[in-house]
Amino acid sequence: MSVNKSKHYLRHMIHACVSGSLLVPMAAFAQQDDTPAVEExxxxxxxxxxxxxxxxxxxxxxxxxxxxxxxxxxxxxxxxxxxxxxxxxxxxxxxxxxxxxxxxxxxxxxxxxxxxxxxxxxxxxxxxxxxxxxxxxxxxxxxxxxxxxxxxxxxxxxxxxxxxxxxxxxxxxxxxxxxxxxxxxxxxxxxxxxxxxxxxxxxxxxxxxxxxxxxxxxxxxxMYERPRTLRAAYGWANSGNPGVWRELDGATANPGKVHGGDLVGGNLVDPSCGTFNEVTDFGAANNNPSGIPRPGNNCFFNYNAQWPLAExxxxxxxxxxxxxxxxxxxxxxxxxxxxxxxxxNHNTLSYQLNANNREGLVVPESHPANPFGMDVGPWTWRPFAAAGTLPSYTDLKTGARKQTYDDTIQRYKVGARFDLTNSWTANSSYSWQRTHRDYTARMINMPNIAAALIGQGGPNGNEWFNPFGSADVRSPFYDAATTANSQALIDWIAPTVPFRTSQRELTxxxxxxxxxxxxxxxxxxxxxxxxxxxxxxxxxxxxxxxxxxxxxxxxxxxxxxxxxxxxxxxxxxxxxxxxxxxxxxxxxxxxxxxxxxxxxxxxxxxxxxxxxxxxxxxxxxxxxxxxxxxxxxxxxRPFDPNENCGEIFFGSDPITGGVLNGGATCSSGNPKxxxxxxxxxxxxxxxxxxxxxxxxxxxxxxxxxxxxxxLGTLDIVAIEFEEMLAAIGSTPEAYDPTPGSATRQAANAWVAAGGLSNVTRDSSDNQRVSRVVSQAQNxxxxxxxxxxxxxxxxxxxxxxxxxxxxxxxxxxxxxxxxxxxxxxxxxxxxxxxxxxxxxxxxxxxxxxxxxxxxxxxxxxxxxxxxxxxxxxxxxxxxxxxxxxxxxxxxxxxxxxxxxxxxxxxxxxxxxxxxxxxxxxxxxxxxxxxxxxxxxxxxxxxxxxxxxxxxxxxxxx
The missing domain is CATH 2.40.170.20 (TonB-dependent receptor, beta-barrel domain)
Structure with a gap:
């Protein structure tokens, strides 16, 4: 690395010297020529x-x-x-x-x-x-x-x-x-x-x-400062807190690693869902803090008010x-x-469901706040939404996560203009510029949250993290002795991590x-x-x-x-x-x-x-x-499917007929x-x-x-759908996403055989999207x-x-x-x-x-x-x-x-x-x-x- 830096700065010095060497003789030549300067x-x-x-x-x-x-x-x-x-x-x-x-x-x-x-x-x-x-x-x-x-x-x-x-x-x-x-x-x-x-x-x-x-x-x-618009906005997710869970079969808690179990059965809705919504107006800040019960055993979260119209x-x-x-x-x-x-930068307090939730998090039957009487894992859930004890960095007005980006840009330029003759003018310039971004990230430590779910959390390693709505004092199921989360535990799970995200130099x-x-x-x-x-x-x-x-x-x-x-x-x-x-x-x-x-x-x-x-x-x-x-x-740059990952908030999946909410969206390079x-x-x-x-x-x-x-997530999923239809010989009008239909079975087989490399789906019959990787493409x-x-x-x-x-x-x-x-x-x-x-x-x-x-x-x-x-x-x-x-x-x-x-x-x-x-x-x-x-x-x-x-x- 030091050798590369030395070469880098040496190159800059050489360029500067070249610029100077051009200026000196031409300046001397110009001083010897008495022809009047030409207006430019x-x-x-x-x-x-x-x-x-x-x-x-x-x-x-x-x-x-x-x-x-x-x-x-x-x-x-x-x-x-x-x-x-x-x-x-x-x-x-x-x-x-x-x-x-x-x-x-x-x-x-x-x-x-x-x-x-x-x-x-x-x-x-x-x-x-x-x-x-x-x-x-x-x-x-x-x-x-x-x-x-x-x-x-x-x-x-x-x-x-x-x-x-x-x-x-x-x-x-x-x-x-x-x-x-x-x-x-x-x-x-x-x-x-x-x-x-x-x-x-x-x-x-x-x-x-x-x-x-x-x-x-x-x-x-x-957005809550423009309630008229906010009331119309699509800004809800089926993953929230309170959230939706499923029975977890054969899992062994292993913080920071996969648990090896399977999520089975139907949706288990957190009993606190919808129980303490004093503010239900979608145009207000902090509305519906306990989620919105929806058909199909779902609990939706309205995240609109946590987002800005102008940063x-x-x-x-x-x-x-x-x-x-x-x-x-x-x-x-x-x-x-x-x-x-x-x-x-304002956004939701924590990202929602992703592959880590389902493959790495275990809430055991013995958890003191577990309302289901069995081992469960998250199905559509996020660690923090608008209920319970929230991280110290939470914006109290909106419940949002506020992070700062600090962009610094430097530009230096030297140059010269000289009249060579009465009709010829020359210019030379050398510039060096740099921009970098420093980011104060509000994050969640995956091994810490997994350990806290099995009673090994907090600074002393002996606290339980309650992932349910009963952690909120407004919940009818709240019990200070067994369901509350301490602030120290939450901040241990949700740290602030400052780091430089990028740097670019141009000569x-x-x-x-x-x-x-x-x-x-x-x-x-x-x-x-x-x-x-x-x-x-x-x-x-x-x-x-x-x-x-x-x-x-x-x-x-x-x-x-x-x-x-x-x-x-x-x-x-x-x-x-x-x-x-x-x-x-x-x-x-x-x-x-x-x-x-x-x-x-x-x-x-x-x-x-x-x-x-x-x-x-x-x-x-x-x-x-x-x-x-x-x-x-x-x-x-080279392709890496695990770069720059975040959350999919919206969109429908044409292959399954379901939603994309809950999957991860990542972005990577394309050397082709x-x-x-x-x-x-x-x-x-x-x-x-x-x-x-x-x-x-x-x-x-x-x-x-x-x-x-x-391309965005929706474009990539649409491309996958088109390629699948071409492979199975179907059309959008003839395709039936219903599980068990002939076209859906053919689609499942196509996905299992490899599908589109940019889209990763669950191996189960539901074939839910777990990750979409976007790349720059022609x-x-x-x-x-x-x-x-x-x-x-x-x-x-x-x-x-x-x-x-x-x-x-x-x-x-x-x-x-x-x-x-x-x-x-x-x-x-x-x-x-x-x-x-x-x-x-x-x-x-x-x-x-x-x-x-x-x-x-x-x-x-x-x-x-x-x-x-x-x-x-x-x-x-x-x-x-x-x-x-x-x-x-x-x-x-x-x-x-x-x-x-x-x-x-x-x-x-x-x-x-x-x-x-x-x-x-x-x-x-x-x-x-x-x-x-x-x-x-x-x-x-x-x-x-x-x-x-x-x-x-x-x-x-």
Whole structure:
């Protein structure tokens, strides 16, 4: 290990020296050349300076004023409303992981809804080790965002399948600035607070220094704080405490090991089930603490109130940038940014039934609290729910388990720009970045709980753990002498385990040059040439309790997980030409070759574009190109079925006709992955018929093949079902899951012969799912056709000020995907039963009216999403919430408004006061009988919010 580390840091030093060696001679050369410097305008979308293509490609620019005028509490909430993004991670939803994470933290761009990993995110033109928008820069230091919407692998390499986002910081600032922001919802259940500072100085010796920092705190919003939605949500499990048991035959208690017995007979419901439910309203916190009796001898647990709609989080960001003009021709740059985000993760107090419960836990007949008079084992049960003595780390308001994730991101970059001649400029940069996550896990020690069930628990090894509802003082069966659990015993069973879960390092070295190539009859041909090296190292650390075989959620049968390290090196070379064919017609040709030495994979991606200035006011553009996305080292890691295991909360099993609740869900690597590829062609125009009117439209077609997606539990079980039907020669309509039917017997035989390797089932006749292992896979092809339209008009009046109206909209005309050979139309649908695509409204748009007069300004915006067809599983067994009568999740239009007043002569300072309302008409999400109670990938549960902002610039 020490040798590898030495090589690792030696490599960094070599790269730094190479960067420096490039700077010194070129700086000297530049100082000898007295030709005046050339003004440079660089826009994302081309390496050629002053490129007409970069400025007229389908590139959207978002300025800091755009963000401020929106009133969005964060970049994540702002980009969620952009017409070309889908399924942006801003709302937490329990287990709703289809088409991307929904944790409400670490928001990234998801262009066209093609997946967060399909958009390449740059920070100041350099790849980022972490694509989370809120941790790239302090918001006060954001100059603008530039979004390339037609793919960019020919210029920027892997990951730019759907497009490229470049976050450009403020680098030239002289003065001091402070900004305060406060936002709260109308019921005052949660709030966002932020303070940012920026300082800059232009020194006479050619040095410009910018420092910026911000602090942001978002309080959590729990589901019980939105009772209207919570009452509709499917958030129940058939495993709880009180739970359901079965007789255990032939078992020998062996803490931490399998007991060797069999669960026999029917369900035995804990006698305390449903006996002390003072609060039964599903919209309230801590409702139904003793469970909900259900037909078939079941006792359901409603876990909804223990989950958040938005995680609480605290974020710190620091950014520094220094440029030094060595001469008129040489500029050196050093950049540093640090970010830290602490997220509060809420979930159920303990995971429910898994293989360990049934194969490792024994409650003997002699247990003093055993109500059944026989040896029993858990059937559908969890150690802790909402009854009895709970672990000390329990959140008393909700009964939830609150764990913290601490993400730290470091970025360092040095570079130089130098004018080689009057027309050639070169750039070189070297960056090193690292991100790591530290986790405070609230866990359950498997041998400890097994020992406590046989009277060998606690610090002194002589206490009984009562797993029944009689442990709660409210139970009619409570007896302080025989059924109570001591706090010391519970905390011995349920420890807190802090550890580092992951670490990732990225090193990027890049050098390029751009300038005039030769004079053609129609003008000067230009060229850019460059080289890039990227090194990625990833560490995935095993939970210490799991690695020791002590974790309740890690199978006691399989090999314990181990810490792993993965790496990848990429070397790339690229060329770009801009060639004037006629006085009004230019061509852009770009090609990039990337060599992934780790995977023995090489790709070459081209792009060709034309720009025709048909009229002085009208530019027409067309492009065709390819993009690709290579598998990450983590996705391509070796397969281990016992990694990252948790709980299956929901879903039905098509083979048995039962539920998936109670099984374990794990995720592992897939070394057989191939890269994703896409073909994108675009045609569009920009027209300025009037001085203050700009119209733009693009038609784009995307074919996206071999998409890498980590399928959800439901997708994997559905694949298993399809393979089983094909093997036994049946169809979904003809298949009968009833035990004893001909098709069910054939299915049992297929499962017993091996079935699908990613799904493990009980060996008994019931064939219940005990584990599902998800992997990143090349699962599908997606076809997308769409129109992007933009219009901006400014009207100046003599007395009423200046008015600007803008409209941005995306109209999808085609969104299809191939799944198992079948082409599925996903356009205008919720796509609730697949992890391949997100909900895709046909129309998503944003209209804005802005006004400015002297020191006053105001704006109002309307963010619209078209309706989609509801196609999710209906789960209303407890709530009775019906699906939409018309089969649609309705369209939604959210209106935001803000007003700003500028005090520019206030004690030699400039003070900007802003106030606004988000969601003016308090539009609430449509209630649906699904997870979370609404479609969180489309709608937000915040309701009406108010915000205030103060921006102060002393001496300005």
């Amino acid at each position: 305008v660089v826009v994302t979308g081309s390496f050629i300076r002053n490129s007409a293509f970069a400025q007229n490609n389908p590139v959207d620019t978002v300025t800091q004023s755009d963000i401020l005028e929106s009133g969005a509490a964060s970049m994540g909430n702002y980009i969620r409303d952009l017409p070309y993004t889908q399924n942006t991670n801003t709302v937490a939803n329990v287990n709703a992981g289809n088409s991307g994470s929904q944790s409400s933290v670490g928001t990234t761009f998801n262009l066209r809804g093609l997946g967060e990993n399909s958009t390449l995110t740059l920070m100041d033109g350099t790849r980022s080790v972490d694509a989370g928008i809120n941790t790239l820069l302090p918001e006060i230091a954001i100059d603008r965002l530039e979004v390339v919407l037609d793919g960019g692998s020919a210029l920027y390499g892997s990951d730019a399948v759907a497009g490229v986002v470049n976050l450009i910081p403020v680098k030239d600032f002289d003065g001091f600035r402070v900004r305060l922001y406060h936002q709260f919802d109308e019921p005052q259940d949660f709030e966002d607070n932020k303070i940012g500072v920026m300082f800059g100085r232009n020194f006479s010796n050619g040095i410009n220094y910018v420092f910026a920092a911000d602090y942001a705190r978002t309080t959590p919003l729990m 609480g989080k605290t974020e710190y960001n620091i950014f520094q940038n220094m440029t030094f003009d060595v001469s008129d021709r040489v500029q050196l740059e050093a950049q540093m940014s640090l970010a830290n985000r602490e997220s509060e 990027v070295f890049e050098v390029n040059a751009t300038g005039d190539l030769y004079e053609l009859p129609a003008g000067m041909a230009q060229m850019a040439i460059g080289y890039q090296m990227r090194d990625i190292d990833e560490w995935d650390y095993a939970n210490p309790l799991s690695a020791a075989g002590l974790d309740y959620n890690t199978s006691i049968i399989d090999t314990p997980p181990t810490s792993r390290n993965y790496g990848s090196r990429v070397q790339a070379a690229y060329l770009e030409f801009e060639v004037p064919l006629l006085d009004t017609l230019d061509a852009q040709i770009a090609v990039r070759h990337e060599n992934f030495t780790t995977y023995d994979l090489q790709t070459t991606t081209p792009k060709i574009a034309l720009r025709w200035e048909a009229l002085p006011e009208l530019a027409i553009r067309a492009s065709v190109g390819e993009s690709f996305l290579a598998p990450t080292p983590a996705d391509a 992955l191939s890269p994703e590829t896409s073909d994108i062609w675009n045609v569009g125009f920009t027209w300025e018929p009037l001085d203050d009117l700009t119209l733009s439209m693009d038609y784009q077609s995307i074919e996206y093949t071999d998409r890498i997606r980590t 699962v599908s092809t997606v076809w997308v056709d769409l129109f992007d339209a933009r219009a901006t008009y400014t009207m100046d009046t003599n007395n009423w000020g200046s008015f600007t109206t803008s409209l941005n909209a995306t109209y999808n005309t085609k969104y299809e995907y191939a799944d198992g050979g079948e082409v599925v139309d996903a356009l205008g649908k919720q796509n609730g039963r697949t992890g391949i695509v997100a909900p895709v409204p046909k129309i998503k748009g944003q209209a804005r009216l802005s006004w400015i007069r002297d020191k006053h300004s105001a704006s109002a915006s309307w963010n619209y999403q078209h309706h989609v067809e509801f196609d999710d599983n209906v789960n209303n067994a407890l709530t009775g919430t019906p699906p939409p009568e018309d089969g649609r999740i309705r369209s939604q239009g959210i209106v935001n408004a803000q007003y700003t007043y500028l005090m520019d002569q206030y004690f030699d300072s400039e003070i900007t006061l802003s106030a606004g309302i988000s969601n003016v008409f308090d539009e609430l999400p449509q209630r649906l009988p699904i997870l979370g109670g609404f479609e969180s990938r489309l709608h937000s549960p915040w309701g009406r919010q108010f915000w205030l902002s103060v921006d102060w610039r002393p001496g300005f």
